Structures are given as C-alpha cells and as structure tokens.
Amino acid sequence: MRSGLVVLLLAFGYLALLFVIAAWGDRRAEQGRSLIGSPTVYALSIAVYCTAWTFYGSVGRAAQFGPSFLLIYLGPTLAMLMAPFVIRKMVRIANAQRLTSIADFISARYGKSSSLGALVTLIALIGITPYIALQLKAITVSHAVLVNYPQAAELHLADERFWTDGSFWVALVLAVFIILFGTRHLDASERHEGMVAAIAFESLVKLMAFLSVGIFTVFVLFNGPADLFSRVSEMPELTRLLSLEAVPGGALGWVGMLVLAFLAFLTLPRQFQVLVVENVDERHLRRASWLFPLYLLVINLLVIPIALAGLLLGDGAGDPDSFVLTLPLSAGLAGLPLLVFIGGLSAATGMMIVETIALSTMVSNQLVMPLLLRSRRLHLSTRGEFAGWLLGIRRVAILLILLLGYLYHALIGETYSLVTIGLVSFAAASQFAPALLIGMYWRGANRRGAALGMSVGFLLWAWTLLIPGFAQSGWLDPGFLEHGPWGLEWLRPYAMFGLEGWDIYTHSLLWSLGANVGLLVGVSLFTRPSPLEQTQAALFTEALRPGLMQASLWQGQTTRGELRALLGRYLGDAATARVFAQHPGAATDDSQPAPAALTVRAEQALAGSLGSASARVLTDSVVRGEPPDLASILSILDTTSETLEVNRRLEQKSTELARTSEELRAANDRLRELDRLKDEFVAMVSHELRTPLTSIRAFAEILRDNQDLPDEKRRHFLDVVVRESQRLSRLIEEILDLARLESGRLTLEPKRLDLVTLVHHSVDAVQRLQENRGVTLEVVIGPETAPVIGDADRLEQVIINLLDNAGKFAADDAPRVLLRLDRHKDHYRLAVEDNGPGISPDERERVFEKFHQIAHQESGETRGRPRGSGLGLPISRGIVAHLGGRLWVEGAARLGGACLVMELPQAPAEAPGTGEEIAET
Amino acid sequence: MNAPHQRERLVALVVLGALLFSPPLLLIADAAPAAHGWLVIYVFLAWGTVIGLMAWLMERREED
Numbered sequence: 001m002r003s004g005l006v007v008l009l010l011a012f013g014y015l016a017l018l019f020v021i022a023a024w025g026d027r028r029a030e031q032g033r034s035l036i037g038s039p040t041v042y043a044l045s046i047a048v049y050c051t052a053w054t055f056y057g058s059v060g061r062a063a064q065f066g067p068s069f070l071l072i073y074l075g076p077t078l079a080m081l082m083a084p085f086v087i088r089k090m091v092r093i094a095n096a097q098r099l100t101s102i103a104d105f106i107s108a109r110y111g112k113s114s115s116l117g118a119l120v121t122l123i124a125l126i127g128i129t130p131y132i133a134l135q136l137k138a139i140t141v142s143h144a145v146l147v148n149y150p151q152a153a154e155l156h157l158a159d160e161r162f163w164t165d166g167s168f169w170v171a172l173v174l175a176v177f178i179i180l181f182g183t184r185h186l187d188a189s190e191r192h193e194g195m196v197a198a199i200a201f202e203s204l205v206k207l208m209a210f211l212s213v214g215i216f217t218v219f220v221l222f223n224g225p226a227d228l229f230s231r232v233s234e235m236p237e238l239t240r241l242l243s244l245e246a247v248p249g250g251a252l253g254w255v256g257m258l259v260l261a262f263l264a265f266l267t268l269p270r271q272f273q274v275l276v277v278e279n280v281d282e283r284h285l286r287r288a289s290w291l292f293p294l295y296l297l298v299i300n301l302l303v304i305p306i307a308l309a310g311l312l313l314g315d316g317a318g319d320p321d322s323f324v325l326t327l328p329l330s331a332g333l334a335g336l337p338l339l340v341f342i343g344g345l346s347a348a349t350g351m352m353i354v355e356t357i358a359l360s361t362m363v364s365n366q367l368v369m370p371l372l373l374r375s376r377r378l379h380l381s382t383r384g385e386f387a388g389w390l391l392g393i394r395r396v397a398i399l400l401i402l403l404l405g406y407l408y409h410a411l412i413g414e415t416y417s418l419v420t421i422g423l424v425s426f427a428a429a430s431q432f433a434p435a436l437l438i439g440m441y442w443r444g445a446n447r448r449g450a451a452l453g454m455s456v457g458f459l460l461w462a463w464t465l466l467i468p469g470f471a472q473s474g475w476l477d478p479g480f481l482e483h484g485p486w487g488l489e490w491l492r493p494y495a496m497f498g499l500e501g502w503d504i505y506t507h508s509l510l511w512s513l514g515a516n517v518g519l520l521v522g523v524s525l526f527t528r529p530s531p532l533e534q535t536q537a538a539l540f541t542e543a544l545r546p547g548l549m550q551a552s553l554w555q556g557q558t559t560r561g562e563l564r565a566l567l568g569r570y571l572g573d574a575a576t577a578r579v580f581a582q583h584p585g586a587a588t589d590d591s592q593p594a595p596a597a598l599t600v601r602a603e604q605a606l607a608g609s610l611g612s613a614s615a616r617v618l619t620d621s622v623v624r625g626e627p628p629d630l631a632s633i634l635s636i637l638d639t640t641s642e643t644l645e646v647n648r649r650l651e652q653k654s655t656e657l658a659r660t661s662e663e664l665r666a667a668n669d670r671l672r673e674l675d676r677l678k679d680e681f682v683a684m685v686s687h688e689l690r691t692p693l694t695s696i697r698a699f700a701e702i703l704r705d706n707q708d709l710p711d712e713k714r715r716h717f718l719d720v721v722v723r724e725s726q727r728l729s730r731l732i733e734e735i736l737d738l739a740r741l742e743s744g745r746l747t748l749e750p751k752r753l754d755l756v757t758l759v760h761h762s763v764d765a766v767q768r769l770q771e772n773r774g775v776t777l778e779v780v781i782g783p784e785t786a787p788v789i790g791d792a793d794r795l796e797q798v799i800i801n802l803l804d805n806a807g808k809f810a811a812d813d814a815p816r817v818l819l820r821l822d823r824h825k826d827h828y829r830l831a832v833e834d835n836g837p838g839i840s841p842d843e844r845e846r847v848f849e850k851f852h853q854i855a856h857q858e859s860g861e862t863r864g865r866p867r868g869s870g871l872g873l874p875i876s877r878g879i880v881a882h883l884g885g886r887l888w889v890e891g892a893a894r895l896g897g898a899c900l901v902m903e904l905p906q907a908p909a910e911a912p913g914t915g916e917e918i919a920e921t
Numbered sequence: 922m923n924a925p926h927q928r929e930r931l932v933a934l935v936v937l938g939a940l941l942f943s944p945p946l947l948l949i950a951d952a953a954p955a956a957h958g959w960l961v962i963y964v965f966l967a968w969g970t971v972i973g974l975m976a977w978l979m980e981r982r983e984e985d
Contacts, residue, residue, distance in 0.1 A: 067961050074942050077968065081935045081975055229958065242958035244951040251944040258942060290976035297968050304961060 004147050007341065008166060011143075014342050015173050015349070018198045022181045025197030035197045037280050039287030044200035045274045046292045047207075049076060049265065050299055051131075051351035052138030053422040055206055055344045056321050058300065062307035063320035066246025068257060069303065072422075073296040075261025083289040086266070087275055089440060091285070093543045094276045098187075098608035102272040102432060103362040107613050109439040109540050110447035111533030114613035117366035119451060120432060123458050124269050124362060125401075126466075127428025132355060132405030134421040135348035136167040140409070142344045143167075145322045146337055149329045167409065170345075171402045174352050178402075179395045182357040186387050186571060187608040192357065196278050199354060202346035207299055209343020213324045214302025216336060217309045221327065225305060232308050241308070249503030256506025263433040263513075264426035269358035270351060277358075352402070360397035365611030368393050373614055387572040390609065423505050424465045430509065431457040434517045443537045449524035457516030464508035468493045532616075545644075558623045560594045563602050566622050571609055579605045599623060681850060688731055688870075692724040699724075734871040738850070741878035748791040748882055752907050755786035755795075755828055759821055762799040766807075775807045775815040782821055786828045787907040790883045798876040798887075802832040802900050805872060809836040809898060818895055826906045827885075833892035833899040844889040850874050873900075880904070927978070934974055941967040 025035045035041065054072075061069040079086070090105070099105045103124065107117030143166050181195045222228040232238045240246055247254050265271055279285070310323035318326045324344075328336040369390070434457070435450040471478040484492040494504050496511050529537065560580075567576040579601055594602075599619070606615035699717045703709070709717075740746040763779055770777045806817040811834075818833040839847060850871060873887075880887040885904035892899035940946060942964070950963035 067964060070961075070964055074964070074968065077971065078935065078938050078942070081931070081938050081971065084931055084979075239958070242961055244947065244960055251948060254947065255943060286979045290972050290979055293968075293972045293975070297965070297972060301965070 007143060007146055007338070010338060010342065011166070011170065011345055012173065014345060015170070015177070018202070018349070019177060019180070021201050022177070022194035022198040024194070026181065026184065026194035029191075029193035034193060034280070036191070036193050036200070036278075039281075039284040040291065041196070041200045042279065042284040043288040043291035043295065044203040045196045045278060046271070046288055047203035047295050048199050048270055048274055048350045048354050049268075049292075050203070050206065050296070050347060051422075052135050052344055052348035053131075054299065055210060055347040056138055056142065056324060057422060058303045059307045059310065059323045060319070060321035062241070062303050063311055063323065064246075065248055066241040066243065067304070068247040068254070070300060071254060071257040072261045072426075073293075073300055075258050075263075076265035077293040077296060078258070078262050079265045080289045080293050083285050086437070086440070088282060088285055089543050090272075090276050091279045091282050093440075093540055095282075096543070097539075097612060098604045099612060100277055100365065100608060101358055101362045102267060102269055102436070103366045104607075104611050104613075105272070105276075106432060106435050106439070106450070107366065107611070108607075109536055110435070110445075110450050111530050111536055112613045112616040113447050113451075113533075114366070114370040114611075114617075116435075116447060116451055116454075117362075117611060117613050118370065119454060121359075121362040121366040123428060123431060123454065124359060125404075127425050127431075127461075128269060128355060128359060129401070129404050129408055130421045131425035132352055132401070133409035134425075135352050136171060136406055136409040138344060138348050139170055140165060140167040141322065142325055142341055145318070145325045146329075146341050149326065149337075165410070168406055170349070171352075171406045174349055174356070175399050175402045178353055178356050178360075178398050182353070182360070182398070183391050183394050186390060186575065187605070190608070191278055191280060195353060195357070196274070199274070199350050202350040203295070205346040206343045206350075207295065209339050209346070210299055210324070211302065212336060213328060213340055214306055216331075216333075217327050218302065218305050221309055221331060228305055228309060228312075231312060235312075238308060238311055241311075242304070249506050253503040253506050256503065256509055260423070260426050260430055260505055260509055263430035267429045267432040267436060268355075268426075269362065269429070270354040273354050273358040352405070356398050356401050359401050360394050363397040363401070364390060364394040365609075365614065368397075369610050369614045370617075373617055386570045387575075387609075390570075420469065424469060427461055427465055427505060427508055427512070428458070431461060431512060431516055434513065434520050438517070438520060439537070440540055440543075443534075443541045444524050445520060445537070446524045446527060446529035447533055448527045449520040449522070452523050453516040453518070453520035456519055457512040460512035460515055461508060464493050464496065464511060465504065468504075558594050558599060560592050560598070562622045563594050563598065566618060567602055567605060570606060570618065575605065575609075684850070684870075685735060689728065692728040692731070696721050696724045696728070731871075734875060737875050738871055738878070741875060741882070746878070746882065748794055748879070750789045750791055750883060752787060753790055753792050753795075755788050755790075755821065755830065755904065756781055756783065758792060758795055759799060759819065759830065762796050762803065763819065765796070766800055766803045770803070770807050770817065773807055773815070775810055775817055777803070777807075778816065778818045780818065780820045783823050783828070786821060786823070788828060788883075788904040789907045790904065791879075794879045795883070798879055798902065799830065799832075801872045801876050802830075802902070805900070806832045806834040806836075806898075810834040811836050811897070816895055818892075823906075824903070827903050828906060830902045830904075831899050832901075833895045834897040835892070835895040836897035838891060838896065839889055839898045847889060848873050848877050848887075876902075930978055934971065934978065937974075938971045941971065 028035045036045070058069045058072075093099065094105060097108055099108055103117045103120035106120050107113050110116050178195075181198070182192055184192070184194075218225055218228060222231070232242075244250060244254065247257075249256060266275075306323055306327065307320065310320060310327060313327070313330065324340050325337055328340065431454055435445070435454055439445045439450065467476070468481055470476050471481055481493060483489065490497050494507060496507070499507060499510075502510070564576060564580065567579060571579075580598075582601060603615050603619045606618055610618070699721050703714060703717055703721075737746070759779070759781065763777065767777065803817065803819065807815065810817055814835075816835045818831075820829075820831045820833070822829050822831075877887045880902055883904060885902060887900065887902050890899050890901060946967075947960070947963075951960045
C-alpha cells in the first residue's frame with residue numbers, strides 16, 4: 001500500500017485532478033458562468049496562506065514552542081478584521097489602476113517608479129524563494145516518511161540524483177500547470193479563474209486531511225480530549241508547553257510575532273495576489289473577513305492535541321514536524337497516512353502555484369520589461385509579436401523561480417527546520433509594509449523615503465536573520481554570531497547594539513522595521529516628490545472617495561491612430577480592439593485627437609499587461625503635453641470634496657424644503673377641510689333654522705289671513721307657533737354653545753362636586769318627561785360619593801342630554817333606559833343604556849359629528865318625541881373633554897341597545913378647608 | 922457600510938481583537954492557576970468570539 005510507486009501515482013494523480021479542475025474553471029469562465037464568483041470560494045482561496053508550513057510545521061512548532069504557532073494565524077485574523085478599511089482600499093486602487101502585484105502597487109504609489117518596483121521584486125525573490133524551497137522540502141520529507149516508516153526518514157539529497165527526487169518532478173509538473181493556467185492572458189490584472197478554483201479546492205482538501213488526523217488522534221489513539229489532557233498533566237515538561245513560558249521571548253516575543261504575521265499577511269506576494277488581484281467583487285470581502293479567520297481557527301484547533309500526542313508517544317513518532325504522518329502510521333493505518341500526504345501536497349502546491357504566478361508577474365513586469373524598453377536596440381516592429389514575447393518571459397520566469405526554489409531546497413534545505421524558513425520569509429515580506437500601508441494613508445510619503453527605508457530594512461533583515469541562517473547551515477563560520485564581525489560586539493546579528501534576550505524574529509523586526517519606517521518618514525519629510533508622485537499619492541490616499549478614479553486627469557494630446565498603433569504593438573490587435581470598442585466616437589478617423597478618457601484607458605490596458613511603470617513610459621512616448629500634475633489633481637480633489645460638500649448641503653436643504661412643503665400641504669389640506677366643514681355647517685344651520693321658521697311663518701300667515709278660524713284650531717296653531725319658536729331658540733342656544741366650545745370661549749366654572757348628587761338632580765329633572773313617554777328609567781349607582789371636578793350646570797346638561805337621547809332611541813314597545821355610575825380605576829364612569837336598535841360600530845364615532853342624525857330617525861317624530869337638533873352629542877363631548885374626561889359609544893351590556901359612556905377623572909384628595917363646596921352641591 | 926455606526930463598530934472590534942490577543946489580558950490568562958492550558962483555551966475562546974462578532978457585523982445586512 002505504501003510502496004513508492006503507489007505514493008507517486010497517487011501524488012501525480014492528485015496533480016492531474018488539479019489540472020482538470022482548473023481547466024473546468026477556465027471553461028466555465030469562458031462560458032460566462034464563473035465558478036469563483038462566490039465569497040466562499042474567495043475566502044477559501046485566501047486560505048492559500050496555510051501552506052505545508054501550517055500543515056506539518058504548526059505541530060512541530062507547537063511541540064517545541066507551545067502556543068506561539070497560533071500567532072501566525074492571529075495576525076491575519078486581525079488583518080481580516082481591518083479588511084473593510086485596508087484591503088477594500090487596496091482592491092479599489094488596484095482595480096482602478098489595473099495593478100497586478102505588490103511590486104506594481106508600491107511602484108505605482110510612488111510615481112510609477114520602475115526602480116522601486118525592481119527593488120520590491122528583488123527583495124521578494126530573495127525572501128520568498130526559500131519559502132518555495134520549504135514547500136518542496138515538505139513534499140520530499142513527507143514522501144520519505146511515508147515510504148520508509150518505521151525507519152527514520154534519512155535524507156541525503158545531495159547524494160541523490162535529482163531525477164530520483166520526487167519533488168523535482170512535482171516542481172516541473174507545477175511549472176506546466178502554472179504556465180497553462182497562470183499565463184493564459186497577457187493582461188495579468190485579469191483573473192485566473194481556473195487557478196483560483198483549483199486553489200480553493202486545495203484549501204478544502206488540506207482542511208479535511210488535517211481534521212481527519214486530528215480526530216483520529218484525539219478519539220482513536222486516545223479516548224477523547226479529557227483522556228489526552230489527563231495524561232499530559234502527569235508530565236510537567238508537557239504542561240509547560242501550554243503556557244506562555246514556552247513562547248520564545250515570552251510576552252514580548254508574542255507581540256513581535258503577532259505584528260510580524262499581521263504585516264506579512266498583507267504583504268506576502270501570494271496573499272496580495274489572491275486578496276487583491278484575484279478579487280472578483282469587492283463585496284466578497286464581507287464574507288471573507290470572518291470566514292477566512294474561521295478557517296484558520298478550525299485548522300488550528302487540533303494542532304496542540306496532535307503535538308501533545310506525538311510527544312506522549314515518544315520516540316515512535318519521530319520528528320515533531322512529521323507527527324501528522326507518523327501518528328497514523330504508528331497505529332498501522334494504511335489509508336489515513338496517504339490522505340495526510342495528499343493534504344500536505346495540497347498545502348504545498350497551492351502555495352507554490354500562487355506564489356510563482358505572483359513572482360513571475362513581478363519579474364516580467366518590474367524587472368525584465370523596463371530593461372527591454374530601455375534598450376534601444378530592441379525593435380519590435382511586427383504587430384502583436386511583443387505580446388508573445390511577454391508571455392514567453394513570464395513562462396521562463398515561472399520555470400526559473402521553481403528551479404531556483406528546487407536548488408535552494410536541494411543545496412541548503414536540509415539544515416533548516418521548516419518553521420525557521422517560514423518566519424524568515426515573513427520578516428522579508430513585512431519590509432514592504434511601511435511603503436504599502438503608510439503610502440496608502442499618508443500623502444507625504446515619497447519615493448526616496450520608500451526606497452531608502454526598504455533597502456535599509458532589507459539589509460538589516462539579511463544581517464539579523466538570513467546570514468545567521470547561512471552560518472547555522474555551516475556555509476559560514478558561525479563565530480561572528482558570538483563575537484560579532486571583526487570582533488565588533490555591537491554588530492552581533494542576534495543582539496544588535498547589545499539588545500539581548502529577545503527572540504530573534506522580534507529582534508530583527510524591531511531593527512529592520514524601525515529603520516524602515518524611520519527612514520521612510522524622515523526622508524519623505526525632507527525631500528520633494530515629483531509631480532507624478534504627488535498625483536499618485538493623492539489618488540492612492542483618497543481612493544475610497546467616490547467618483548475620484550473616474551475623473552479624467554490627462555491633459556496631453558495625441559491622436560487615435562498613434563494610440564492604436566502603440567496598443568497594437570504591445571498588446572496585439574484583439575486587445576486593442578477591445579479598448580477602442582469602449583470609446584467608439586469617431587472610431588474610423590485615426591487622425592482625430594484621442595479623448596482623455598481613451599488615453600487613460602489605453603494606459604491602464606498597458607499597465608495590466610506590462611506594469612504601471614512601463615505603461616507610463618510607453619504612453620509618454622506618444623502623448624505630447626503635460627501629464628497631470630499636482631495642481632490639477634489637487635484641484636480635482638478639492639473640487640470633488642467641495643462638490644461633495646455642496647451636494648451634502650444641497651441635499652440637506654432639499655430635505656428641509658421637502659419637509660416644509662409637506663407641512664404646508666398638510667396645513668392647506670386641513671384648511672380646505674375646515675372650509676368645507678364651515679360651509680356644510682352654515683348650510684345645515686340654515687336648513688335647521690328654516691324648518692321651524694317656515695312653519696311659524698306658515699301658521700302665523702294662516703292666523704292672519706283667516707280671521708274666522710274656530711278657536712280650537714286657532715289655539716292649536718298658536719301652540720305650534722310657540723313650540724316651534726321654543727325649538728328655534730333652543731337650537732340657537734345650542735349653536736352658540738357649540739361656537740363657544742369650538743372657539744374655546746366656553747366658560748366653565750370647574751368646582752369640586754359630587755357626581756352622585758348631580759345624577760339624582762338630573763334624573764329628577766327628566767323623570768317626569770320620560771314617564772310621559774312611557775320610558776322605564778332605572779338608576780344603578782355604585783359608589784356612595786363620586787367626587788369630580790366640573791361645572792355643575794354643564795354636567796347636568798350633558799346627563800340630561802344623554803338620558804333624553806336614550807329615551808328617544810329606546811325600543812318602541814316597552815322602552816327602557818338604564819343609568820349606571822361606577823368607579824373605574826381612578827375615574828368615574830356614567831353609562832346610559834337603552835334597549836333600542838343600537839348603533840353599528842362604524843357609526844359610533846359619527847354620532848358625535850354635528851347635525852348627524854341616525855338614519856331611522858328620519859321617519860319623523862315617532863311617539864311624539866321632539867326631533868333632536870343633532871348638536872347635543874357634539875356639545876356634550878366638547879364639555880366632557882373640557883373637563884378632562886371622555887365620552888364614547890359602545891354596545892349596551894344589559895339592554896342590548898346603544899350605550900353612551902361618560903368618564904370623568906376622580907377629583908384629587910380633598911384639600912382641607914374646601915369641604916363646604918361639596919356640601920353646597 | 923451604510924448602517925449607522927458600522928464604521929465605528931468595526932474599529933471597535935479591531936481594537937477589541939488587538940486587546941484580547943495582547944499581553945495584559947494574556948498574562949492574566951497565563952497566570953490562571955485553575956488548570957494547565959488556560960492560556961490556549963483563552964486564546965481559542967477570544968478568537969472565536971472575535972470571529973463571531975465580525976460575522977454578525979458583516980452578515981446582518983444582506984445588501985450594503
């Protein structure tokens with residue numbers, strides 16, 4: 001099962017599967033059904049951060065330095081928390097300027113400087129190649145462990161021929177893969193869909209593989225975590241591993257490592273590639289900002305248990321870096337070790353693929369391209385030929401980078417443990433952080449400062465980490481580590497200026513980053529940037545401001561024909577046609593001046609393929625006139641901010657206006673309504689007044705014209721005249737009441753009074769009338785006294801009105817009216833019920849409208865009751881409301897008809913000395 | 922990003938994460954006498970909390 005052949009077949013079979021996935025991803029992209037247009041795939045592709053170093057090295061580091069391995073993942077977690085600010089800004093800038101690598105990004109920020117781009121590329125090559133070597137070493141070691149177990153995996157690479165070394169062939173296969181899927185487009189700012197799909201798949205595979213070993217270790221080798229930890233607690237040298245004591249440099253080392261991982265996550269070329277260049281949609285950052293940290297947490301959850309288990313098993317487990325393999329092997333399993341091997345292979349190959357693409361783009365665009373453009377001897381007259389050249393350069397770069405990595409691994413890889421190389425690389429990449437991060441937020445940072453800071457930082461990094469590493473590999477005499485070069489003690493690499501007792505990474509980080517930041521800021525403060533630099537600085541620092549990037553900044557002049565020729569030569573006809581298709585205009589006439597937007601677009605297209613520095617050189621060669629200078633960009637910026645401010649104020653004004661006009665409209669509507677009500681009221685009043693007047697006049701005329709009427713008839717007519725006059729004056733009285741109520745001039749004399757007494761008065765007043773009508777009036781009074789504040793005359797008017805109404809509307813046969821007075825919380829309720837037909841719920845509020853008459857009442861004065869004026873209830877409600885109470889209609893509980901309820905608040909406790917008033921009422 | 926205070930909340934979360942992962946709190950967790958391995962448990966708990974908060978902040982609104 002574990003024979004060399006099976007393992008090899010499996011490994012190359014897995015690589016073949018990657019080809020299939022990548023090819024599928026590319027095909028889907030061509031069909032417009034992208035596989036990677038999902039935030040989850042984006043988050044998984046960021047997990048290329050977890051390399052073989054995570055897969056094998058975390059356990060090794062945990063076994064040696066306890067929880068310090070977690071810092072490598074806590075740093076990126078912090079960085080992802082800042083993604084909505086920092087990474088979003090990077091994505092926005094890279095998108096707008098078509099930047100293709102971190103070298104391009106830094107070069108573009110500092111005035112599209114080709115020398116700065118070259119510097120970044122060189123540092124990346126020197127710093128990262130060992131990291132690629134580390135991946136190859138991981139593949140070789142894991143293969144050896146798998147095949148040779150239980151013998152120790154003796155490694156003598158130097159003795160072996162390279163063609164018998166599997167990792168050499170893996171490197172070659174990867175080179176083919178990267179050439180196929182990483183250099184499909186000339187424009188490196190276009191997405192490598194197939195590659196990203198394969199990377200996301202690899203992230204899943206390594207997670208599954210690692211979790212499998214972890215679960216196997218905790219639950220099969222041991223009986224769950226409790227068992228494992230109880231056995232660990234018996235061994236003090238193992239419990240030491242769980243505390244800060246085990247971390248190199250203690251608390252200080254902890255912070256140093258956290259900062260290192262945080263910076264490296266943002267500046268490693270492969271992370272820049274997946275985070276920024278391969279980002280399809282800025283909104284994917286939302287999901288990735290928590291999903292990727294979650295991935296890190298999950299993959300690290302079982303690292304400590306595996307490390308502890310390996311240490312508990314002692315010699316049988318071998319080197320801690322290989323625990324993930326040796327633990328299942330020692331249990332005699334066959335399948336799991338193979339899965340682990342594939343997991344490690346995914347982790348290693350994923351990193352190598354992305355890192356090599358990033359580095360090859362940097363090498364071709366930042367190193368080779370500027371040189372080619374500079375050499376005047378190179379004449380590429382044939383159209384489109386250059387595009388082929390450029391792709392060729394990138395392909396050669398890919399091969400060379402992988403071979404360089406292989407060489408490094410073959411020559412000095414044996415002497416380093418995995419984690420050491422990884423952290424050395426991290427420290428190299430973090431030298432980009434000051435130029436990158438400070439450049440994104442401080443407009444004043446300039447090229448000289450960045451170049452000097454980065455160079456000195458790099459040299460210090462080399463002195464404090466790289467060269468001592470060589471010395472420990474036996475390439476150099478390690479004596480200078482102890483005594484310093486030429487006996488200069490203060491230059492000792494691990495204790496510069498006598499700073500001792502720090503762990504070597506924090507120590508290196510302090511000096512290299514300190515010098516880097518110090519020089520960047522210091523030099524920037526005392527030198528002047530070029531106009532282009534100032535422009536770019538403004539564009540970078542203000543990148544999140546809306547609308548800025550669309551502003552056209554180019555002031556020079558050129559013709560369409562010249563631009564077309566330039567693009568055609570470097571990008572080929574198809575790409576040229578695409579650029580021009582977006583700007584049709586006078587497309588046919590090549591002698592027309594090119595619009596500024598087209599010039600900008602052309603430069604961007606060149607930048608995507610050749611890098612921003614070279615694109616600028618080429619554009620300059622055909623465009624006459626000034627490039628945009630600081631004054632113009634600043635004026636645009638200022639105009640933009642001014643416009644934004646003016647916009648904001650305008651918006652504020654317009655919302656205010658809208659609100660005011662809304663209020664005006666409402667007021668207007670209200671006025672119209674009032675006007676309508678007034679008209680209606682006047683019409684109704686006139687109508688109501690005319691009815692009795694007409695009959696008075698008619699009867700008076702009859703009396704005047706017919707002197708010889710019989711006395712009886714005459715008396716009857718006179719009665720009618722008197723009754724109608726009474727009705728008329730009552731009506732006028734009511735209208736005056738209503739007018740006073742509505743204008744607020746109604747004078748009430750609120751006094752403390754007893755509602756019970758008042759009810760008795762009122763009932764006495766109407767008793768007789770009701771009896772005449774045949775109405776049975778029943779009175780139920782709950783409380784003995786009911787002190788309220790009110791105007792006795794007005795309240796009596798209300799109660800009489802209620803009783804009168806109830807009497808009118810009670811049933812025709814055996815009419816009954818019930819008056820109840822109850823206490824309800826701190827109010828008194830007076831309810832008047834009748835046994836009439838009741839009032840339907842939607843009519844209940846309308847009975848309080850002026851002149852409202854209930855429909856059936858139109859039939860006339862049944863049972864001789866006088867018609868109401870339709871003003872009684874509105875007036876009653878007005879009075880009650882004036883006294884702080886309420887009046888409403890509900891269904892009668894006992895008699896089944898309508899029930900009018902008056903509620904008045906209880907009077908506050910009696911103040912001494914006012915007792916007589918109650919006695920009066 | 923349009924939600925009121927979303928920006929401030931994110932900044933606060935970054936500060937919280939930095940504090941949780943840094944020495945003063947870390948030393949307290951390390952010194953906890955209860956059992957061995959408190960430090961590791963503390964780091965994982967803090968880590969999970971920060972991720973959970975970030976997920977909550979980011980996914981509350983489907984559309985920005």
